[in-house]
Amino acid sequence: MDWNITFKSKGRSYKLMLISEIEITESVENLVDTAVITLPEAVLNKVLDFENTISRGSEIIIELGYDNDLRKEFSGYVKDITTNDSSLKILCEDSLFLFRVGVKDAEMKPTSMKKIAQSLIDQIDKSFKLSCDFDIGYEKFTIHQATGYDVLKKLQEETKANIYFDAEKKVLHIHAPYLEKGGEVVYSMQKNIEKSSLEYKRAIDKKVEVTIESIDLKGKVRSYKTGTTGGDKITLKVGSMSEIDMKRIAAVALQQNNYDGLDGSIDTWLIPFVKPTYSAYFSDEDYPEKKGIYYVISTVTTFSDAGGKRVVKFGIKLG
Incomplete structure (x- = not known):
């Protein structure tokens, strides 16, 4: 097992020479991807001190792998350094960190x-x-005493869009769920999966009713419903927008909560490499009916002396 963690601060680069554990959490359903690096608070009775090297806003790149074959697992910025329970934690965020600053008040319409x-x-x-x-589209969108993060969070909550950053290419992505394809990966229960908590669920067995509520410019409440009447109710309150866009959001929310696919996750290793938005080709010789292509919603990658592990969560079945 090999790793390489590099920080850039004030025009200089620093390499981290020891770790206790790394945990990287990435998801298309979360606005921000995070990394937490845990270190011993002291080495040889000497307290670790990063005051003159690593600080809030320092850039970070985390590479992990085997036999010096490393893949970039995370890039972003240091958000905070904390001390707790005889350990020191470096808390990091992806490029969303840069958008945690105030923006101008505005009424856009x-x-x-x-x-x-x-x-x-x-x-x-x-x-x-x-x-x-x-x-x-919005008939009106108001920004008041907000940060860039606040605005993006509101957009994600109202529209259910996948909003995320590509730190390496410096791109802010906004897409409907399940459409953006980041790559492909192959999983077999008999070859490269340590354990599984997957359960196949069918949309026909889960009844969902989605309601979208919007207030137009005249203060009148608009409402649109879709799904199965009497099913599990999901209500989303959105900004002032047309009925066409309300229907688009309702369709996305219904798809996110009512689809044929595997519910749960698999535990794998660092190889094969995978990220959210990947298409996972899954098979199980004991249950051939579960074979299919599934959208990867999230990954949680941990790395320590105990080994490298990746928990991969599947979403909608693509094929």
Whole structure:
């Protein structure tokens, strides 16, 4: 097992020479991907001190692998350094960290997710590019005493879009769920899965009713429902928008909560490499009916003296 952790701060690079554990959490359902590096608080009775090297805002790259064959698992920024229970933790976030700064108050009308996101980039960091193919329209969108993070969080909560950053290419992505394809990976219960908690569920067995509520510019409440009447109720309150866009959001919410697929996760190792948005080709010789291609929703990667492990969660069945 090999690892390489590099920090960049004030024009200089630093390598971390010891760790106790690394945990990296990535998900298309979360706005931010995180990494937590745990270190012993003291080595040879000497307290570790990063005051003059690593601090909030330092860039970080984490590479993990075997036999010096390393893959970049995380890149981002140091959010905080804490001491707790005889250990020291370095808390890191992806490029969303850069967007935790205040933006100008604004009342945008009419507007769209693409225009709102681009305004954040223009104010915070123009080196980022925007990739948005899920452009929900707003009759009015208000920003008041908010950070870029607050605005993106509101957009994600209201539209259920996948909003995430590609730190390496400096791209802010906004897509409808399950459409963005990051790569492919192959899993077999008999070959490269340590254990599984997967259970196959069918959409026909789960009844869901989705309601979208919006208040138009005149203060009138609009409502749109879809799904199965009397099923599990999901209600989303969104900003002022057209009925067409309300229907688009309802369709996304219904798909996220009612689909044929495997519910649960698998425990694997660092190889094969996988990220959220990957298409996972899954097979099980004992249960051939579970064979299929599944969308990877999230991964939690841990690395320590006990080994490297990756917990992979599947979502909708793609084929």
